[in-house]
Amino acid sequence: MSELSAPTGREPALVARPRPDGSAPRALVLGATGYLGGRLVPRLLSAGYRVRVLVRTPARLAAFVWGSEVEVVEGPAEDADAVAQAVEDVDVLYYLVHSMGGGGDFEAKDLRAAETVADGAAEASVGRIVYLGGLHPAGVTLSPHLRSRVEVGEVLLQSGAPTLVLQAGVVIGSGSASFEMVRHLTDVLPYMPAPKWVRNRIQPIAVRDVLHYLLAAAHVDPNVNRAVDIGGPDVLRYGQMMNGYAVEAGLRQRAIAPLPVLTPGLASHWVNLVTPVPRSIARPLIASLQNECIMDDHDVDDLLPRPEGGLTPYRESVRLALRKVEADAVETSWQDAEVSSVPSDPLPSDPEWAGRLVFTDKQSATTSATPEQLWRVIVGIGGENGWYSSPFLWAVRGWMDRLVGGVGLQRGRRSRGKVAAGDAIDFWRVEAVEEGRLLRLRAEMKVPGLAWLELRASPEGSGSRYDQRAVFFPTGLAGRLYWFAVLPFHGFIFQGMANRIAAAAEREAPIG
Structure with a gap:
């Protein structure tokens, strides 16, 4: 396996703790071929876990250097039989699946998958569920995708298996959809007419810090069953994020003019035309920015240690992402996700x-x-x-x-x-x-x-x-x-x- 960037999983606070019989604990990852799952798996292996993955298409694992090092169970998260096989003898289950670019029934599909996994985990006495949800304000109407993320977290918390829900906002890292949207909008447009939400405050987090929290969550006390917010050290407006990127990329600061007429639908069309991020993915990202998304509390600090050297500032996370892009060393990308509504039947042999x-x-x-x-x-x-x-x-x-x-x-x-x-x-x-x-x-x-x-x-x-x-x-x-x-x-x-x-x-x- 190639050398991993931080966190590697070998940090003292992240290394796997052996079972009472001395054997290595087993981690199950749902969403292993996605952006974060594809980075988490090699770090779990590096930390000393036995790793099992549940995937719809095992052939896709060939795209990853760790593909031959994991146990594989074939099937979707909605398949009770596949889930029952996957959760057997599991110490920590990572739930990293959601229908980011799903069709109109994505909420029902996400809920069905969460209920299936929750039932299977409780039946198999899984030691810990770790779910990455979305950072959101309380007491406001949420976008359908963000609402779905909250619903999934609630289902897992009520499963009976100890669950920790990590609620993150905009994730910045090479290959992330959020970073690519910021990068291409800033690179292409010297002047940007933008929706009024560019004035909203958000709390981005570096992908390395998300991975740190995911790995550390495996060691949380078994009595903990709750959701906590996670975020980076900087609270910024979206326009400040774009101009922070411009500085790191050696570009002039961009003039940004908020326009009240740009609805999420129109803005997603605009992003679809200007950036590589398709409308199906841009729309939920944009919709999640309609409200200010900053940490309501810092209870995570009472449960999980911070990364060695502290949390990564926004501009440092941009610098790290740009270095990966320039070195052709992007580990995973939003591109790895299958496009919704596209048939995936293989070509017949004849x-x-x-x-x-x-x-x-x-x-x-x-x-x-x-x-x-x-x-x-x-x-x-x-x-x-x-x-x-x-x-x-x-x-x-x-x-x-x-x-x-x-x-x-x-x-x-x-x-x-x-x-x-x-x-x-x-x-x-x-x-x-x-x-x-x-x-x-x-x-x-x-x-x-x-x-x-x-x-x-x-x-x-x-x-x-x-x-x-x-x-x-x-x-x-x-x-x-x-x-x-x-x-x-x-x-x-x-x-x-x-x-x-x-x-x-x-x-x-x-x-x-």
Whole structure:
């Protein structure tokens, strides 16, 4: 496992405490493939825990260096049988799942999952539940997503298993949706018309401090069953957060003009167009900023030790995040979350015999480059390197996707040179990687059907051969019309893409 940044889990206050029989305690993580879960698991392993994860799609664990070091139970948190298997012989359960970009029924879905886990944990006598909820003011009407977070916390607190709910506000760290929203808004806009909530006070917290509290929560006295607020040392207005980022990024301070007409819905559309964060994720983030979210109390200090060296100031957390981005060392990202309402069925092994209409586009090219050189170009596709043909048309397709609420091309990729199953690459999701041979991408853009793109490298003579296949399963008449509308562009987009990837392999220098 690669070296971890603080906290590592090896700090004296965070190291796992053996069971009475001397064996290592077991931690169960729900949401292990998410932004925080993907960072918590390696630190639990480092601290000496045996770690078990409950995941819908075990194949996604291949994207993490720790994927082979954990016990895996397959299933959703709403599945009582899967939960019963997962909670058996568990000392501490981390509940880090929620429907951030969920559809209209997300509240009922979140509540159902919480009730299932609460019942399973109580039945199995789990020693401790730790839940990360949302920081919120008392006595006000909350946004649906924040209200759902509160409801989940209440269900877990009433489970009968000792529960500690950590209520955090804006989390700042490389790859977090909140940080990416601040970063791109500030980078792109020298002058920003903004909703009136930019004047609200909020209390951001560094992701390293959230991880510290999560790890420390495993050692809380078993009689503790309550919610506590957590936050960083700075209380800021959202506009101050943006200009604090600007200073750390070497930019001029931004002029911000609050406008009362920008509703959460309109503001989420604006964020969707200007930043990589799609509307489905931007809207709940923005809605949570409608009220001032600062710590009502500091009771957490009576229960949990502070991080070594103290809590991280906001601008220091920005500096740390920027260093990770510049070093291509982002551990996890909001991009790792699956896009809601996007089908995730894998490509059938033989699409031609899948029992439905299928359209394909096949291209190939040969190159004097070795298969290894060709493979390096293939795994670096997308993001900063682009798609190797007609960048204007790719950009137009990305903007079209953003306009209808999709993720678009701005999402980019977490790492510039590494790829694994489950990774996001622009508006694609990596479905399969066969090292040195195959990269299969599943479309997460808004299309009337299901789409995949396969890129292959194979030896041929003294060089190699590049094969590319686009596969589309249309849905209804709209799907057929969509395919025939884009068909005229395939000839020079996909063939040009194949030729330029082969040429780039010969130069061993990816081009945009």
